[in-house]
Amino acid sequence: MANIEKTISELEALFGARVSRAEAVRRHHGDDLSYIPAMLPDAVFFAESTAEVSQALAICNRNRTPVIPYGTGTSIEGQTHAPHGGISFDLSGMSRILAVHEEDFDAVVQPGVRRKQLNEHLRATGLTFPVDPGADASIGGMASTRASGTNAVRYGTMRENVLALEVVLPDGKVIRTGTRARKSSTGYDLTKLFVGSEGTLGIITEVTVRLHPIPAAISSAVCTFTSLKGAVDTVIATMQSGVPMARIEFLDEVAIEAANNYSKLNLKVAPTLFLEFHGTEAGIREQAEIVEQIAHENGSAGFVWATHPDERQRLWQARHDSSHATRALRPGSANFVTDACVPISALADNILAARADADQSFLRTKINGHVGDGNFHVNYLVMPGVEHEIREAERLAARVVERALKSGGTASGEHGVGLGKLKFLHLEHGPALDSMIALKQAFDPNGIMNPGKLGSPQPFSAEAQS
Structure with missing residues (x-):
């Protein structure tokens, strides 16, 4: 703690009020959008230039003080948590x-x-x-x-x-x-x-x-299916056909119910694809005809087009708001979200297995994803602090990851590692993990950068702390 106090004092001497010890500020910076309980830094430094970051980092390194870089706090695997305390470097002021x-x-x-x-x-x-x-x-x-x-x-x-x-x-x-x-x-x-x-x-x-x-022409469509398998098989066949899709998103019934309630849509509650085509007017028509035929063969009810920019914006904003919308289905709940990415040929098996697991569980679960590149997300609604719900979500999420790895995929296609996915790194990377640790030690020999996370010789373990 002596080093922490020394570091904070030195930073305060240089940057004054842009170093905050206030609990509300620290709590904001020691949390993100994940289910993981907040872990607070000892202080927050609001940087405004590269030169300031350089000065402040040198002080922290000299005093062996942990540093946690912070952008907007929208990560969902605990990337900005401070399990060992230290200084959160807020870079939001560097916004030019x-x-x-x-x-x-x-x-x-x-x-x-x-x-x-x-x-x-x-x-x-x-x-x-x-x-x-x-x-x-x-x-x-x-x-x-x-x-x-x-x-x-x-x-x-x-x-x-x-x-x-x-x-x-x-x-x-x-x-x-x-x-x-x-x-x-x-x-x-x-x-x-x-x-x-x-x-x-x-x-x-x-x-x-x-x-x-920006493409010369853009057109979006919604396509509902009689089965989850039909929707996912359409994605696989579309990608294998070589159609240059701009967006192809899957939303299950729970995701559609949530979007209807939260974003005031009026979609049929069924497995659904949101699609977008970019190109010339003629190119879009040709692409759409191919995908519509594939979808029809897999049990679709046809395309509903959103051609006006405002309609497209509303549709894709609803997709981006999916996490908030899902949480609103159970007021007070938190999103326990996992994602995985698999080879496109393994997508249907992995999503169907995740859905089967969820249907046998007591947790409300949503599945959606950027399925055009094999990436899907499973969202379990849990109440914060309710241990048996969190343990169940962990069990189900681990099964999603394990199946993905057996399919030749990865534990995360885009959410990253943070604290939430650390336990899967060795399973995915094996001996290559030693090389990651060696890189970490070469760049950060004092171990101050986001310690306990990716590349750390002794990753932080919540279980070991409990």
């Missing part, structure tokens, strides 16, 4: 869009810029940043967790859409990784290493992102 290079299809932003803010700024350019997780997350946080979203099936995840980074290492040294060039064959790919590192190797202070042209 530094440059937009329209002719090169890229933009340079500070980490606190939010995805909606960036797209609003781009509105007149004819360009867009397509990575769209459900929350209005910060670009830095999205890079740190290798975020994804509904557009990933066509435009990729943050891994494909980050060109370069500015990163402050634990000792305060500032480095740049990558360039604005579209490819390079020089040296280790440090950009990809930091994308998805969840704040365990350094703090991202600048991001160069890839932009994409």
Whole structure:
């Protein structure tokens, strides 16, 4: 504790009121959207520049004080929790869009810029940043967790859409990784290493992102099915047919019920696909005809089109609000969410098995997902602090992950590791986990960066603390 006090005092001397010890501020920064109970930092530092991050990190490193980078707190696996206390570095004040290079299809932003803010700024350019997780997350946080979203099936995840980074290492040294060039064959790919590192190797202070042209024509549709299997088989056949879908989202009956109530939709309560086509008018018609035929063969009731921009916006906002909508089905509950990603050929078996498990459980459960790339989410509604409900959700979620791994998939397609998925890392990566730990120790020899999480030699264990 002496080192913590020394660190806070040194930070207060440099940054004054932008270092807060207030419990309400600490509680806000020691929590996220997960079921995991809050774990508070000892103080919160509100950074405003790369130079300040560098100064503050050097102090923390010298005093062996834990550091937890913080964007908007919208992660759902405990990435921003502070299991060992320390200093939360809030980067939301670093929210400037530094440059937009329209002719090169890229933009340079500070980490606190939010995805909606960036797209609003781009509105007149004819360009867009397509990575769209459900929350209005910060670009830095999205890079740190290798975020994804509904557009990933066509435009990729943050891994494909980050060109370069500015990163402050634990000792305060500032480095740049990558360039604005579209490819390079020089040296280790440090950009990809930091994308998805969840704040365990350094703090991202600048991001160069890839932009994409807004398509000439966009059309969305809703398609309901008589069975869950029919909906998922349609996804598999569509992807195997080579149709370049922009979005193809699955929502089960519970998700549709929640969307109707929360977002004031009037959809049939049945397994449903939300689809979107990008391209030319002629191209969209051709794509839609192929997918509609596939859907018909799998028991669909046909497409209901949403062609007006306002209709499309309402539809996709309802999809993004799915977590809030589901929680509203059981007032006071929390979302215990797991996600997995599997090869597309294994998608139906994995979703059907997750649904069968849920139907035999006492927990209300929703399944939805960005199924075009094999990624699906299972959401169990639990009451905070009700131990037997949390244990049941853990049991069911573990079965989702174990089946995904046996199918050649991964424990998380986009939610990341945080605290919630640590226990599955060895099962998925085996001896490669030792290499991750070695990388962590090379970049962060004092172990101050988000300790107890990804790459830590001794990961935090809630069970061991109880």
